[in-house]
Amino acid sequence: MTVAFELNGAPVMLDLPPETPLVHALRDGLGLFGTRWGCGAEACGACMVLLDGQPVPSCTLVLDAVAGRRVRSVEGLGTPTAPHPLQTAFLEEQAGQCGYCLSGILVSAAALLERIPDPDETAVRTALDGNLCRCGAHNRIIRAVLRAAASMRGVPA
Amino acid sequence: MSSARPAPDAAPPRSADVGPPSAPPRLPGSLEANRRLSQWLRLLPEGRVVVTPGKVEIGQGILTALAQIAADELDVDFARISVEAAATDHSPNEGVTSGSRSVQDSGLAVRHACAAARAIHLGVVAQRSGVPLESLRVEDGTFIGPDGRAVGSYWREAASGLLECDTPHDVAPKPAAARRVAGTAAPRLDLPDKVFGAPRFLHDMRLPGMMFARIIRPPSREARLEALPEAPAGARLVVDGSFLAVVCATEAEAAGAATRVAARARWAERDTLPPAPELADRFRAGPVETTPIADRPGAGAAPARTLRATFFRPYMAHASIGTCCAVARWSEAGLEVWSHSQSIFALRRDLGLALRLPAERIVVHHREGAGCYGHNGADDVALDAALVARATPGRPVRVQWSREDELGWAPFGAANLVTVEAEVAEDGTLLSWTHDIYGNGHLSRPGFSETPSLLAASHLAVPFPAPVALNPAPAGGGGADRNAMPAYRTGGLSVRVHRWLEMPLRTSSFRALGAMANVLAIESVMDELALAAGRDPVAYRLAHLDDPRARAVIEAVVAMAGPPPGGRGEGVGRGLAFARYKGSGAWCAVVAEVEAEERVRVRRLWIAADAGEVVNPEGAAHQIEGGAVQAVSIALKEEVTFDGRGVTSNSWDTYPILRFSEVPAVSVQLLPRPEAPPLGTGECATGPTVAAISNAIHDALGVRVRTLPFTPDNIAQAMG
Numbered sequence: 072m073t074v075a076f077e078l079n080g081a082p083v084m085l086d087l088p089p090e091t092p093l094v095h096a097l098r099d100g101l102g103l104f105g106t107r108w109g110c111g112a113e114a115c116g117a118c119m120v121l122l123d124g125q126p127v128p129s130c131t132l133v134l135d136a137v138a139g140r141r142v143r144s145v146e147g148l149g150t151p152t153a154p155h156p157l158q159t160a161f162l163e164e165q166a167g168q169c170g171y172c173l174s175g176i177l178v179s180a181a182a183l184l185e186r187i188p189d190p191d192e193t194a195v196r197t198a199l200d201g202n203l204c205r206c207g208a209h210n211r212i213i214r215a216v217l218r219a220a221a222s223m224r225g226v227p228a
Numbered sequence: 229m230s231s232a233r234p235a236p237d238a239a240p241p242r243s244a245d246v247g248p249p250s251a252p253p254r255l256p257g258s259l260e261a262n263r264r265l266s267q268w269l270r271l272l273p274e275g276r277v278v279v280t281p282g283k284v285e286i287g288q289g290i291l292t293a294l295a296q297i298a299a300d301e302l303d304v305d306f307a308r309i310s311v312e313a314a315a316t317d318h319s320p321n322e323g324v325t326s327g328s329r330s331v332q333d334s335g336l337a338v339r340h341a342c343a344a345a346r347a348i349h350l351g352v353v354a355q356r357s358g359v360p361l362e363s364l365r366v367e368d369g370t371f372i373g374p375d376g377r378a379v380g381s382y383w384r385e386a387a388s389g390l391l392e393c394d395t396p397h398d399v400a401p402k403p404a405a406a407r408r409v410a411g412t413a414a415p416r417l418d419l420p421d422k423v424f425g426a427p428r429f430l431h432d433m434r435l436p437g438m439m440f441a442r443i444i445r446p447p448s449r450e451a452r453l454e455a456l457p458e459a460p461a462g463a464r465l466v467v468d469g470s471f472l473a474v475v476c477a478t479e480a481e482a483a484g485a486a487t488r489v490a491a492r493a494r495w496a497e498r499d500t501l502p503p504a505p506e507l508a509d510r511f512r513a514g515p516v517e518t519t520p521i522a523d524r525p526g527a528g529a530a531p532a533r534t535l536r537a538t539f540f541r542p543y544m545a546h547a548s549i550g551t552c553c554a555v556a557r558w559s560e561a562g563l564e565v566w567s568h569s570q571s572i573f574a575l576r577r578d579l580g581l582a583l584r585l586p587a588e589r590i591v592v593h594h595r596e597g598a599g600c601y602g603h604n605g606a607d608d609v610a611l612d613a614a615l616v617a618r619a620t621p622g623r624p625v626r627v628q629w630s631r632e633d634e635l636g637w638a639p640f641g642a643a644n645l646v647t648v649e650a651e652v653a654e655d656g657t658l659l660s661w662t663h664d665i666y667g668n669g670h671l672s673r674p675g676f677s678e679t680p681s682l683l684a685a686s687h688l689a690v691p692f693p694a695p696v697a698l699n700p701a702p703a704g705g706g707g708a709d710r711n712a713m714p715a716y717r718t719g720g721l722s723v724r725v726h727r728w729l730e731m732p733l734r735t736s737s738f739r740a741l742g743a744m745a746n747v748l749a750i751e752s753v754m755d756e757l758a759l760a761a762g763r764d765p766v767a768y769r770l771a772h773l774d775d776p777r778a779r780a781v782i783e784a785v786v787a788m789a790g791p792p793p794g795g796r797g798e799g800v801g802r803g804l805a806f807a808r809y810k811g812s813g814a815w816c817a818v819v820a821e822v823e824a825e826e827r828v829r830v831r832r833l834w835i836a837a838d839a840g841e842v843v844n845p846e847g848a849a850h851q852i853e854g855g856a857v858q859a860v861s862i863a864l865k866e867e868v869t870f871d872g873r874g875v876t877s878n879s880w881d882t883y884p885i886l887r888f889s890e891v892p893a894v895s896v897q898l899l900p901r902p903e904a905p906p907l908g909t910g911e912c913a914t915g916p917t918v919a920a921i922s923n924a925i926h927d928a929l930g931v932r933v934r935t936l937p938f939t940p941d942n943i944a945q946a947m948g
């Protein structure tokens with residue numbers, strides 16, 4: 072069965088079983104490996120994507136449920152030549168150790184900044200509470216999100 | 229000039245034959261055991277340098293630090309340097325990447341090797357160009373004479389084989405003051421890929437024809453497979469004894485098939501695990517192997533007071549965010565494995581044992597995984613993949629563990645019981661210290677036992693007994709006894725480790741090993757002794773410390789934290805703790821501020837550390853902060869739970885870790901010591917952070933909590 076949806080701004084068609092979790096469809100169906108798998112149980116946030124702008128775990132979201140909707144993965148946030156302000160800020164703050172958690176965190180943070188352009192630290196912590204990081208990079212990640220918010224508002228960091 | 233050196237493969241001269249005066253001095257770090265210069269770096273004609281260490285990236289930033297060192301010693305731009313992932317067929321064997329030793333072992337080796345490469349090239353170019361050696365300089369890889377003209381470059385010599393020699397020892401790396409890149413905050417080389425979601429992890433590797441497998445673990449520890457279900461459509465079962473796997477064309481199918489097979493396989497099960505509350509008694513009852521670490525009688529003065537205290541840490545999980553993964557391919561030639569193991573050479577050995585295959589027919593390539601924090605399932609999953617690959621020759625097989633595998637079946641940090649008896653004079657001066665550690669060892673890494681230490685090896689039809697965890701030797705920092713020797717001046721000193729010889733749950737190294745419980749015990753007791761003698765805990769520690777670098781970190785952290793603004797609030801407390809990691813590593817002092825309501829919350833941490841020369845200050849501070857935040861998680865939340873049959877904390881719900889909303893503010897200060905040898909930073913903060921939190925809880929609530937984690941239950945029990 073073919074499932075059609077919008078991915079990172081472009082239409083895609085995927086011929087995979089409709090019960091395939093989106094995370095696997097992205098990685099093995101489309102070769103987009105940025106969305107990471109960590110638990111398969113909506114408990115770690117490594118697999119976060121934006122579904123119609125809302126951050127959701129893609130490990131339990133089946134392909135069928137995505138038909139006709141808008142999906143944005145970490146690859147859709149920005150590229151090395153045209154980075155999202157969050158990606159720039161994460162590099163400036165060197166926010167990350169092993170980096171396995173970062174894709175999901177960037178996606179959650181992008182959703183936050185679309186909703187609240189001027190979050191305080193508490194709002195950032197709350198928005199990222201569903202994303203686990205085992206390396207203890209949290210504080211740098213929070214600083215990076217605040218820095219990105221400032222730069223998106225045109226405030227020099 | 230390379231002809232003057234011994235042939236590359238000749239054994240180094242023995243001091244017994246030629247006498248000590250002409251014996252070569254030891255080469256620094258891992259160079260001593262891997263002397264061939266070309267094993268450490270390659271110069272490419274297109275103007276690039278590839279550093280090829282045997283240490284591996286485990287999220288600690290080692291690749292970047294090594295590139296910095298190479299840039300300095302070669303006089304080459306940082307941007308020209310890349311670091312290649314290690315593989316057993318060509319890399320120097322640097323043993324395990326662990327114990328915060330990457331910069332010590334590999335950094336010093338790369339520094340010396342690059343300095344040697346530079347000297348060799350300069351010598352050749354000087355001879356050929358007639359420009360005197362002293363007036364040549366190197367600018368971004370190009371050799372420049374006194375008139376400013378280029379007379380050669382590394383790149384032009386790339387094909388001339390100048391590095392095919394034993395590394396000379398008579399070269400001097402640059403003095404600290406001449407380093408331009410090492411000592412600065414160079415950006416992590418691996419981070420851009422991770423921020424843009426590029427395929428960088430082993431998990432992202434795909435090979436043509438790759439198949440995907442999942443393992444169906446026994447439902448309990450000693451369960452034996454009795455009856456197999458049919459393979460689901462599109463899946464194939466691979467079975468060897470009680471090792472059971474499904475292999476499919478995609479990861480999604482493999483995950484689905486594994487669930488279906490698990491529901492229908494039949495196993496014979498029985499209770500094999502001891503009741504958790506009895507662990508401490510079992511540890512003492514033995515059987516144990518007792519090793520004295522220190523035994524020095526006191527002066528015999530009668531103590532005014534004796535303090536006895538018992539501490540307990542439960543089993544802990546490494547709990548990587550990315551579950552363990554491996555890729556394997558079996559062919560006529562042998563076995564090829566891609567792994568995020570911390571010890572690829574030892575993994576190759578144990579794979580050979582488990583598969584009854586000569587190690588020469590196995591190649592293990594390192595690829596990055598998620599942070600591992602010690603010996604997790606990285607090695608185990610490599611055997612899983614190899615077993616499936618053996619059943620599908622020619623087709624590469626990828627295995628990624630489920631979250632339940634990861635939290636339920638990887639080796640755990642060992643549970644330990646620590647007892648301390650401290651005798652003091654009337655004014656609190658320490659007269660004697662007796663320290664006993666009980667429980668399993670902290671070392672089940674591959675490469676140390678006669679039988680393979682890989683999980684599936686004990687599930688095979690012809691099983692290998694799982695080796696009981698050892699403790700690394702005290703000279704290597706010890707295991708359960710790591711940091712058991714107090715840094716404080718005392719008369720009598722008796723330290724013993726009682727390694728339990730039963731192992732109901734597999735244990736191995738987890739960040740800081742025994743230091744976590746030992747530093748907790750020592751620093752809690754020191755705090756208690758200070759207060760009992762009516763002395764300030766900081767002054768009391770300083771009065772027992774002679775080491776100036778120990779005193780310096782304590783004084784620095786006290787200055788950083790300053791007095792609590794507005795005095796102490798209700799239910800708020802501060803505590804300090806100090807340790808020098810392994811007794812030979814980095815010095816670290818921590819002040820923690822906690823708030824204790826229904827549960828304890830850590831508000832702030834101040835950390836001062838002395839890690840000698842710091843190659844990447846930003847990276848080192850980040851490592852220390854990461855270790856400290858993880859220690860907060862350990863202190864407040866973490867405990868592996870189990871019933872008679874198996875581990876029950878095998879999900880993120882049942883093994884919770886610290887979340888963003890719970891992470892304290894952290895300030896880190898590194899004392900500048902550019903001329904002192906570099907010491908690792910990854911583990912130095914673990915023990916002091918846990919201990920500082922415990923002392924802060926006492927400050928807030930007046931209770932000594934001696935059982936980790938500091939949950940409401942354990943605090944209530946301590947209150948009695």
Ligand code: FES
Pocket residue numbers: 107108109110111112113114115116117118119128129130131
């Ligand atoms: S993999 Fe989806 S939340 Fe963990």
Ligand code: FES
Pocket residue numbers: 167168169170171172173203204205206207208287549599
């Ligand atoms: S950086 Fe390793 S899990 Fe977050």
